[in-house]
Amino acid sequence: GQQLNQSPQSMFIQEGEDVSMNCTSSSIFNTWLWYKQEPGEGPVLLIALYKAGELTSNGRLTAQFGITRKDSFLNISASIPSDVGIYFCAGHTSGTYKYIFGTGTRLKVLA
Amino acid sequence: NAGVTQTPKFQVLKTGQSMTLQCAQDMNHEYMSWYRQDPGMGLRLIHYSVGAGITDQGEVPNGYNVSRSTTEDFPLRLLSAAPSQTSVYFCASALAGALYEQYFGPGTRLTVT
Numbered sequence: 001g002q003q004l005n006q007s008p009q010s011m012f013i014q015e016g017e018d019v020s021m022n023c024t025s026s027s028i029f030n031t032w033l034w035y036k037q038e039p040g041e042g043p044v045l046l047i048a049l050y051k052a053g054e055l056t057s058n059g060r061l062t063a064q065f066g067i068t069r070k071d072s073f074l075n076i077s078a079s080i081p082s083d084v085g086i087y088f089c090a091g092h093t094s095g096t097y098k099y100i101f102g103t104g105t106r107l108k109v110l111a
Numbered sequence: 112n113a114g115v116t117q118t119p120k121f122q123v124l125k126t127g128q129s130m131t132l133q134c135a136q137d138m139n140h141e142y143m144s145w146y147r148q149d150p151g152m153g154l155r156l157i158h159y160s161v162g163a164g165i166t167d168q169g170e171v172p173n174g175y176n177v178s179r180s181t182t183e184d185f186p187l188r189l190l191s192a193a194p195s196q197t198s199v200y201f202c203a204s205a206l207a208g209a210l211y212e213q214y215f216g217p218g219t220r221l222t223v224t
Contacts (some may be wrong), residue, residue, distance in 0.1 A: 041217055048212070102153050103152060
């Protein structure tokens with residue numbers, strides 16, 4: 001089945017550092033989403049993107065919908081220990097009820 | 112609001128046993144879905160429903176059945192469990208007009224021996 005490639009697979013960073021991760025697809029999407037999952041919990045929506053080129057922020061998080069509509073990027077500025085978790089991207093095509101999820105980026109923040 | 116609830120939280124089955132994973136939501140969401148999460152694979156859609164009486168298959172439907180008799184409930188049935196179904200299962204719901212905002216339950220960790 002279709003999958004989204006996320007990179008990096010995992011990151012260990014120092015508190016206060018900025019983080020970048022990305023998601024690429026072989027298909028075009030109309031909506032890109034970014035989720036965060038903490039241990040033992042379900043994913044929680046962070047940011048939704050609806051238009052190619054769109055740049056959206058949510059606090060220290062900024063995400064971009066790639067111009068080609070085949071990729072998206074998430075940046076976290078000034079990381080803190082509670083940023084720890086797995087970050088997933090997901091893509092959606094209009095006219096369907098299905099989201100395709102990426103394989104996740106596992107983030108660990110060292111205090 | 113309880114949001115999306117799932118039971119049980121953990122389950123161990125023997126190969127060939129059957130069971131039903133329960134999912135309920137109290138937000139009057141039309142859309143409900145089931146995903147499985149395996150290491151390194153992200154979340155994969157098993158089945159989804161856009162309203163009571165309407166269900167459809169996702170990416171990995173084999174070995175699973177669903178039904179949607181009410182808006183609130185969307186149970187997932189394993190008729191004959193196999194070790195390949197060992198996974199963490201998540202239920203999610205959303206308003207039909209806002210599918211991007213899916214609310215996920217806490218998950219059910221299933222082990223099939």
